Amino acid sequence: HAMLCNSLGSVYWKLSHYKQDDQAEQHLRLAIEAYQQALPGYDPQTQPLDYAAVQNNIGITHWSLAKQKSSLEMYEWAIAAYLDALTYRTPETDPAACAITHNNLALAYWDLSKESRVERTQKAVYQENAVAAFEAALAIADEVDALSDADSAAIHHCLGDVHIQRVE
Numbered sequence: 001h002a003m004l005c006n007s008l009g010s011v012y013w014k015l016s017h018y019k020q021d022d023q024a025e026q027h028l029r030l031a032i033e034a035y036q037q038a039l040p041g042y043d044p045q046t047q048p049l050d051y052a053a054v055q056n057n058i059g060i061t062h063w064s065l066a067k068q069k070s071s072l073e074m075y076e077w078a079i080a081a082y083l084d085a086l087t088y089r090t091p092e093t094d095p096a097a098c099a100i101t102h103n104n105l106a107l108a109y110w111d112l113s114k115e116s117r118v119e120r121t122q123k124a125v126y127q128e129n130a131v132a133a134f135e136a137a138l139a140i141a142d143e144v145d146a147l148s149d150a151d152s153a154a155i156h157h158c159l160g161d162v163h164i165q166r167v168e
Helices: 002-016 021-041 048-069 072-088 095-113 120-144 149-167
Strands: none
Touching: 002 021, 002 048, 021 048, 048 072, 048 095, 072 095, 095 120, 095 149, 120 149
8 A cells, every 4th residue: 555655646747747737736636545545554663764755745746836836835845755764764774865865955955045934044955954964965876876977967967056045
């Protein structure tokens, strides 16, 4: 049941990329609902990587919805899901997935820092968290050669952009 719900969530998430406005939001909300139904089917103690994968999916979907709706709460939920996933996706257990989740976390912090409703001091905190997460993704990936050159270059590019944003 958990595997089917996770797969259903992925289908809804993909559908959100092919639909316009309200339908995209509806599909993202249905994806979150499906992932939430999948989560109890994976015991983090006995199936930590499956549990972490679903949490990462929840994070991606909340992040997608946050970007679409400019929702600070959705960004915060995405960050919480990524942080929970990183409890189980470690450099020792699954370095490639760990690096990817750190990158996802960094993107959520970075996008949150660009929201106009976020106060200047909080923006700086989010930017620092983005830098730390991007650097963690790169360090983990470099250690085990877990990312393609293109993915690594993209992370370096984003990291540079965050540093530029911090100076402005």
